[in-house]
Each structure stands twice: as structure tokens, then as C-alpha cells.
Amino acid sequence: MWKIKGIAASAGIAIGKIMHMQEAVHDFCRLVDASQAPAEKERFYTAQQAAEKELEILQERTAANMGEQQAEVFAAHKLMVTDPSFVEVVLNHIDNHQASAEAAVEDAANEIAAMFAGLDSEYMQERAADIKDIGKRLVRILLGGTAEVNYTGILAAQDLLPSDTAALDLNCVSGFITALGGKTSHSSILARAAGIPAVVGIGSELEKLTNGDTVIVDGHVGEVLVDPEEDVIADYRLRIKKEQERAALLASVGHLPSETLDGHHIELACNIGTPGDMEKVIAAGAEGVGLFRTEFLFLDKTSVPTEEEQVESYKAVLAAMPDKKIVIRTLDAGGDKQLPFIGGLPEANPALGLRAIRLCMVYQDVFKTQLRALLRASVAGNLHIMFPMIATVDELLSAKALLQEAAKELTQEGIPYKSDVAVGIMVEVPAAAAIADILAEEVDFFSIGTNDLVQYTMAADRMNEHVAYLSDYFQPPVVRLIGNVAKAAQKAGKWVGMCGEMAGDPLATPLLVGLGLTELSMNGRAVPIVKHRIRQLDVKQTQKWADEILSLRTASDIKKRLEEIALEFEI
Amino acid sequence: MELNLQIKNQAGLHARPAAMFAQKASSFKSNILIFKDGKNGNAKSIISIMGLGVKKGDTLLVKIDGPDAADAGAALKKLVDDKFGEE
Missing domain, CATH: 3.20.20.60 (Phosphoenolpyruvate-binding domains)
Structure with missing residues (x-):
């Protein structure tokens, strides 16, 4: 057994098997002939509309499953997809750099993300993830991809972007581990709202985790125990049971004298x-x-x-x-x-x-x-x-x-x-x-x-x-x-x-x-x-x-x- | 026209208030620019607004140019003074 230290982002303990989130890697052609610019712009506008529709659905689904507040992020995403500053940068890349729609979207998203990352507030720095998320969504749509995935167990990812987490069936995911992020990042907020234990910010240690590894996610102290021995697992199972009993008990005390x-x-x-x-x-x-x-x-x-x-x-x-x-x-x-x-x-x-x-x-x-x-x-x-x-x-x-x-x-x-x-x-x-x-x-x-x-x-x-x-x-x-x-x-x-x-x-x-x-x-x-x-x-x-x-x-x-x-x- | 707005809500121009500000600005025909600490941005863009990193207590200079400038100024001022409906 060995330990990884991270940030305790959402309290609770989860035991399960690691499943890495698939990072979609897309190959696309970056340069197009200047004469293609009008066509690339059209492709961008079409993708923009499709993204708006997807976000609409995500917003409704999240509101129903997680509450209005968790859904607000998708309302913000919808605005960002059609944001005049974002669109201006995208069109500029198509017009002046012979960029394909995919390349223009990706570059525009990265530039704006870099600007957010340079601000002096942690909250704003994490908003860089929002704009990157939008970039990825548009690129996927441009390449004709769909959004549905199924994950079970302990989900390990570089970072969980809002659209990733909204596409998850949270009943199947028992814990989160991410390389990036802090206490106020989306994955952390979502994990807390859903009551899912999470450890974030483990950095490059993430690469040492292999699909199928048994881990214990301790969201109280921000630790991941990898390949724990049987007695350790038994010990943590007992802690989970006690936590459940404790929660039930405290809920019942409420109005007693x-x-x-x-x-x-x-x-x-x-x-x-x-x-x-x-x-x-x-x-x-x-x-x-x-x-x-x-x-x-x-x-x-x-x-x-x-x-x-x-x-x-x-x-x-x-x-x-x-x-x-x-x-x-x-x-x-x-x-x-x-x-x-x-x-x-x-x-x-x-x-x-x-x-x-x-x-x-x-x-x-x-x-x-x-x-x-x-x-x-x-x-x-x-x-x-x-x-x-x-x-x-x-x-x-x-x-x-x-x-x-x-x-x-x-x-x-x-x-x-x-x-x-x-x-x-x-x-x-x-x-x-x-x-x-x-x-x-x-x-x-x-x-x-x-x-x-x-x-x-x-x-x-x-x-x-x-x-x-x-x-x-x-x-x-x-x-x-x-x-x-x-x-x-x-x-x-x-x-x-x-x-x-x-x-x-x-x-x-x-x-x-x-x-x-x-x-x-x-x-x-x-x-x-x-x-x-x-x-x-x-x-x-x-x-x-x-x-x-x-x-x-x-x-x-x-x-x-x-x-x-x-x-x-x-x- | 030009006006100064002091941001009073706790969170500053975070995602939700920035979105409200951009939406309100977008409902007017006028061109609206916001300035803070030598940086400026399009008031109809949530990204530009958030990019200014506006915190509680900061003062924004808003420049509005167009047929409905007075209405736009009043509407944005009200939004900020109402703290975007935050507690």
C-alpha cells in the first residue's frame, strides 16, 4: 500500500476501483486555405448553435438532479459560447491565421484561459477551466462527436470540467481524484453538493494510478491509499459504516430537547x-x-x-x-x-x-x-x-x-x-x-x-x-x-x-x-x-x-x- | 456618457453577476465599454468582464455611446446598486 497526498475537497470515505476518464484526443487539420475562411466561419456558427442546445439540456438535467445552483454554470457557459469577445478572437484566427474552425476555437479558448489564469484570484483562475471546457465542446461538435460516457467506481481525471461532471451518472461514481483543482474548483463544489468524497490537486501522482487499482479516497484528510491491505480496507469500511450511523443519528437529534x-x-x-x-x-x-x-x-x-x-x-x-x-x-x-x-x-x-x-x-x-x-x-x-x-x-x-x-x-x-x-x-x-x-x-x-x-x-x-x-x-x-x-x-x-x-x-x-x-x-x-x-x-x-x-x-x-x-x- | 460604478456585492464580478451585467448590457443598442486599472473590455462580453478581475469595492468606469445610452447607464447602475440581487 502507498499513499498520495492531495487536497481534501469533499468529506467522506470511498473505497473502489480506479477508472481514468478518457481524455478525448482529437486530431484535426489546423491550417486551411484562405479561400475556405467563409466556410470555416459557417462551420463555427453551426457548432455554436449545437453547443448552445447541448448546454441547454445539461442545464435542465443538472437543475433536476443537483439543483438550480449547480446548473448555473451551464447558463454561464451558454453565454460564453456566444460571447462577443470569444467570437471575435475565433473569427480573427480564421480570417488572419488561416485557421480551421477547430484550431481557431482551441486557440481562442486557450488564449482566454491564459488570461483568466493570470488573474490574482483563485476563483477567476479556476474559471480558465470553464472556457477550456467550452473550447473542447466546440471542437468535439465540429468533429462530429457525441457527449455520452459511462463511468463507475473512483473516477480519476486531470480535472473534471463542468460538462464532464454533468454527463456522469453520479449514482455509479463513488469518489473523485483529480490532478488539478482546489477547494473551489467545479469538481470540488460538485462533489460536495453530491456528497461524493473527493481528493483533488494530486498533480503528476495521477499517472501512477492504473485502471482497476483498488484505492481508498479519504476526503476528510485529502489522502488516497493505493492497493490497501485487507485489514486497512476492513478498517475503512467500519469508518464508513460509523459515518453513516452518525449522520442518521445527528439528523434524528434535531428537535429533541x-x-x-x-x-x-x-x-x-x-x-x-x-x-x-x-x-x-x-x-x-x-x-x-x-x-x-x-x-x-x-x-x-x-x-x-x-x-x-x-x-x-x-x-x-x-x-x-x-x-x-x-x-x-x-x-x-x-x-x-x-x-x-x-x-x-x-x-x-x-x-x-x-x-x-x-x-x-x-x-x-x-x-x-x-x-x-x-x-x-x-x-x-x-x-x-x-x-x-x-x-x-x-x-x-x-x-x-x-x-x-x-x-x-x-x-x-x-x-x-x-x-x-x-x-x-x-x-x-x-x-x-x-x-x-x-x-x-x-x-x-x-x-x-x-x-x-x-x-x-x-x-x-x-x-x-x-x-x-x-x-x-x-x-x-x-x-x-x-x-x-x-x-x-x-x-x-x-x-x-x-x-x-x-x-x-x-x-x-x-x-x-x-x-x-x-x-x-x-x-x-x-x-x-x-x-x-x-x-x-x-x-x-x-x-x-x-x-x-x-x-x-x-x-x-x-x-x-x-x-x-x-x-x-x-x- | 460616462459613469463610475462601485461594485458592492460580496463576490465581485464573478460568473453570475458578470453574466447578469453582460446580459443587461446586451439588451441595449449602444456600444458599452468598461475600464478598470488601465484594462478595458466590452460590457456585453461576460469573458471581458470576468477578465477584468473586478472585486468588491472596485470602481469601474463605464463609457456608453449610442442612441439608448442614458437608459443603459441607468439600468447598469441599478443592477450594481442592487448588488445583483445578492444578500
């Missing part, structure tokens, strides 16, 4: 960025929103969004789940998210500079408008207001005072709002975690933001790969701070949740429940697996685990222990 074996409810919520995300929150089986980032209203704007505009957005989110908890975070701008209408001086350390609540307390008019909008929206549901980046009690008290002021204004103006809106803070600065007991007296809840908490606790920029080993939420100092915050909140009778990446990591779930968190807010995709974990937990047991983990010395020790614990669960 998020409750531990001993009856404790752990609220599972989602992080969202715009009101449009609410559909996904509901579909994920979540129970509300643990973090609504309001920046979308402010970034990309040349002026401050109006109060009305904001009220409308906040109400849209609240009204989508009127009886559920919706935590809306006030503006977290500054640092790397500059607001065009505020400007501001460049800072040497933006992450440690004037951002979030610090910025809001300087631009109080902007902040107060947001607070007024939030209060006005509160009548639409169960609003929780959350202040970001709080480091001191003074900051919290000033923010709360401004909220009071906004409320007073609304009262005077006779505008309705809920007077009992819950107010909390995001705990993401170690300073806040250290005085959690003091802050707890002033809030209704805490939500721990692990991404920044890790960055500030470990003093490691999370974008800097050289210090990536420090950017780990399983680092003991981070885990201990989370424990401190939870303890302080419990003592004061306030709830504590988490809205960072850690909240959606099923490995961390037993630890977080054990530390006393009662709300976890995550990406919608993570909800089913985390919920399934929670449904297998006993809170007493998790508390014992948490105590034990708090005494461990390194991040790897903690991870190792959590992996052992994870083995006790079904998945």
Missing part, C-alpha cells in the same frame, strides 16, 4: 451576523441566539445607520423567535474593523486599542442611538443586551448609565420599550475574568468569548502562525479563567454562557457543562453534535471531570483527557 441524563437543560443557541441568518438558526434546532453581531449594520456604511434602520433589523431577529432568548451584542468596531464614518488614527496595537466598548464610550452619540434602537426593538421579543470587551467595573457602569439615559429619553418621548431588558457582558478580556465576582453583581449574565479570551490571555495574535501553539482554548490558563467566571456567576445567581469557537467543539462540551456553563452559542452546523453529547451527560460526572481537568498541567494533557472522555459517548 438539549437535556442531560439527569435533567439539566443546557441552552443551545447560534451565533449570527445578519437577520437573514435566523432561518438557519431555526433549521439547526437551536433555542435562540447567543450572539448577534451588529457590525453588519455599521461596516461598509459611509454614515451612521439611522435609529429606525437599526430598530427594524433588531426587531426582525427578535420576532423570528419571539419567546426565545436573543443576545444582541452592541457595536464591536475599531481594531481591525474600522468604521468609515468615524475614521480614527492608525494604532500600533489595534487589538489593544480603541475598540468595542472603549470606542463606543468615545462616540457616545453613535452608541446611544444603538441603545435606543435596541430598547425600542425590545417589545418584539426576549432581548438581552451584551456589552463587548468590558475590562473594568467603571466601563460597565458607564455603559449601563448610558442605557439608562436612553431609556429615560424614550419614556419622556412616550415611545414604548421593555423596562426589564437583561444586560450582560462578554467576558473576553482576562481582566474581566479576574474580577468576575465583582462584575457579576452588576450584570444579569456573562457570555465568554473564547477567541479573544485566548488571544489576550496567552498574549498571542491568533492570526500569527508562529505563535499558533499558544492559540488554543485548551490551554490551562484559559480553562481556569472560564472556571473562575462560571464560579463567580453561579455564586451571584447569574447564568453564564459561551459564544466563542470552543462552545461548538463537542470535545469541550463535557468540560464546559462540568464547569457550570448553561448556555452554549455556536455555528448552526455544530448544534446537532453538541446536543447529542449533552444528551449523554450526567452533570455530577462532568463536575468530577472538570475538577480533574482544572488540575492538569498542559493543553495537550487536557485534550488527551477530553479525548478519553469522548470515547465514552456513542459518537
Whole structure:
């Protein structure tokens, strides 16, 4: 057995026999007599019409089998076939280079593909494949060929062009391997949409694969195992079976309650960025929103969004789940998210500079408008207001005072709002975690933001790969701070949740429940697996685990222990 | 006539928006050229448009010459301002 490394383009495992896609090699005459030019142009126009018809059929077939979105590429191809720039280049080759229609099409396609390949975006570079595909289609039609092919097993190809993949019967193909392509190439997108495991970008290794070779395509890690031994195959078959069971199980968890074996409810919520995300929150089986980032209203704007505009957005989110908890975070701008209408001086350390609540307390008019909008929206549901980046009690008290002021204004103006809106803070600065007991007296809840908490606790920029080993939420100092915050909140009778990446990591779930968190807010995709974990937990047991983990010395020790614990669960 | 259009949709002039732009431009009689960073192309050609590699935030200069220039300008501006119907 030997291994080929590639790019993991579509998750899943497939076992089967290699079948190379036939690269159509066409011989055609390239040069024609100048007097033939009109006839060659006619041939080109006829082929163009035939190509349009083929693409029409492909578009319909793909829409029916794979959905409208996958079919859009053929609509684009149809446009390209008749594109004035493309046609101009083709006709120019016929007129000025005595090219046959085939040669003119091929050369024109290659020239345009080279132009796309020279652009600086990966997406555009891969569009070179589209135009080459069109060139091949036209050449085939000019030579009188047909499009149908049948492939089964693991399909190996240089690259899978859209028309290749559309002509495939996907029920017969269990995996893809390609020499070219990246995560956003057609073959990868199609493989993901069809749920077919794929490894792309293996380069010249492709030539070492022979038709009939047994291979395992591991689309999780981007590996192809060639000629695997029986025991390896058996091992992977078991993994396939487990994956299928897991998928079925997670699909069934969806609308079951998020409750531990001993009856404790752990609220599972989602992080969202715009009101449009609410559909996904509901579909994920979540129970509300643990973090609504309001920046979308402010970034990309040349002026401050109006109060009305904001009220409308906040109400849209609240009204989508009127009886559920919706935590809306006030503006977290500054640092790397500059607001065009505020400007501001460049800072040497933006992450440690004037951002979030610090910025809001300087631009109080902007902040107060947001607070007024939030209060006005509160009548639409169960609003929780959350202040970001709080480091001191003074900051919290000033923010709360401004909220009071906004409320007073609304009262005077006779505008309705809920007077009992819950107010909390995001705990993401170690300073806040250290005085959690003091802050707890002033809030209704805490939500721990692990991404920044890790960055500030470990003093490691999370974008800097050289210090990536420090950017780990399983680092003991981070885990201990989370424990401190939870303890302080419990003592004061306030709830504590988490809205960072850690909240959606099923490995961390037993630890977080054990530390006393009662709300976890995550990406919608993570909800089913985390919920399934929670449904297998006993809170007493998790508390014992948490105590034990708090005494461990390194991040790897903690991870190792959590992996052992994870083995006790079904998945 | 000439106008500047700032591209606001997330994807820039990718295949779908480029196709919409070319189709809209093709529905007018006028000649329409687009310019970006010293490169230019035929606005009725999806290939020319995509070849400019236009990203979100880029500004295009559009030159329209012909009987329905004003209508064409307004229609293209609306398409761009509506972010090609993207979210």
C-alpha cells in the first residue's frame, strides 16, 4: 500500500476501483486555405448553435438532479459560447491565421484561459477551466462527436470540467481524484453538493494510478491509499459504516430537547451576523441566539445607520423567535474593523486599542442611538443586551448609565420599550475574568468569548502562525479563567454562557457543562453534535471531570483527557 | 456618457453577476465599454468582464455611446446598486 497526498475537497470515505476518464484526443487539420475562411466561419456558427442546445439540456438535467445552483454554470457557459469577445478572437484566427474552425476555437479558448489564469484570484483562475471546457465542446461538435460516457467506481481525471461532471451518472461514481483543482474548483463544489468524497490537486501522482487499482479516497484528510491491505480496507469500511450511523443519528437529534441524563437543560443557541441568518438558526434546532453581531449594520456604511434602520433589523431577529432568548451584542468596531464614518488614527496595537466598548464610550452619540434602537426593538421579543470587551467595573457602569439615559429619553418621548431588558457582558478580556465576582453583581449574565479570551490571555495574535501553539482554548490558563467566571456567576445567581469557537467543539462540551456553563452559542452546523453529547451527560460526572481537568498541567494533557472522555459517548 | 460604478456585492464580478451585467448590457443598442486599472473590455462580453478581475469595492468606469445610452447607464447602475440581487 502507498499513499498520495492531495487536497481534501469533499468529506467522506470511498473505497473502489480506479477508472481514468478518457481524455478525448482529437486530431484535426489546423491550417486551411484562405479561400475556405467563409466556410470555416459557417462551420463555427453551426457548432455554436449545437453547443448552445447541448448546454441547454445539461442545464435542465443538472437543475433536476443537483439543483438550480449547480446548473448555473451551464447558463454561464451558454453565454460564453456566444460571447462577443470569444467570437471575435475565433473569427480573427480564421480570417488572419488561416485557421480551421477547430484550431481557431482551441486557440481562442486557450488564449482566454491564459488570461483568466493570470488573474490574482483563485476563483477567476479556476474559471480558465470553464472556457477550456467550452473550447473542447466546440471542437468535439465540429468533429462530429457525441457527449455520452459511462463511468463507475473512483473516477480519476486531470480535472473534471463542468460538462464532464454533468454527463456522469453520479449514482455509479463513488469518489473523485483529480490532478488539478482546489477547494473551489467545479469538481470540488460538485462533489460536495453530491456528497461524493473527493481528493483533488494530486498533480503528476495521477499517472501512477492504473485502471482497476483498488484505492481508498479519504476526503476528510485529502489522502488516497493505493492497493490497501485487507485489514486497512476492513478498517475503512467500519469508518464508513460509523459515518453513516452518525449522520442518521445527528439528523434524528434535531428537535429533541438539549437535556442531560439527569435533567439539566443546557441552552443551545447560534451565533449570527445578519437577520437573514435566523432561518438557519431555526433549521439547526437551536433555542435562540447567543450572539448577534451588529457590525453588519455599521461596516461598509459611509454614515451612521439611522435609529429606525437599526430598530427594524433588531426587531426582525427578535420576532423570528419571539419567546426565545436573543443576545444582541452592541457595536464591536475599531481594531481591525474600522468604521468609515468615524475614521480614527492608525494604532500600533489595534487589538489593544480603541475598540468595542472603549470606542463606543468615545462616540457616545453613535452608541446611544444603538441603545435606543435596541430598547425600542425590545417589545418584539426576549432581548438581552451584551456589552463587548468590558475590562473594568467603571466601563460597565458607564455603559449601563448610558442605557439608562436612553431609556429615560424614550419614556419622556412616550415611545414604548421593555423596562426589564437583561444586560450582560462578554467576558473576553482576562481582566474581566479576574474580577468576575465583582462584575457579576452588576450584570444579569456573562457570555465568554473564547477567541479573544485566548488571544489576550496567552498574549498571542491568533492570526500569527508562529505563535499558533499558544492559540488554543485548551490551554490551562484559559480553562481556569472560564472556571473562575462560571464560579463567580453561579455564586451571584447569574447564568453564564459561551459564544466563542470552543462552545461548538463537542470535545469541550463535557468540560464546559462540568464547569457550570448553561448556555452554549455556536455555528448552526455544530448544534446537532453538541446536543447529542449533552444528551449523554450526567452533570455530577462532568463536575468530577472538570475538577480533574482544572488540575492538569498542559493543553495537550487536557485534550488527551477530553479525548478519553469522548470515547465514552456513542459518537 | 460616462459613469463610475462601485461594485458592492460580496463576490465581485464573478460568473453570475458578470453574466447578469453582460446580459443587461446586451439588451441595449449602444456600444458599452468598461475600464478598470488601465484594462478595458466590452460590457456585453461576460469573458471581458470576468477578465477584468473586478472585486468588491472596485470602481469601474463605464463609457456608453449610442442612441439608448442614458437608459443603459441607468439600468447598469441599478443592477450594481442592487448588488445583483445578492444578500
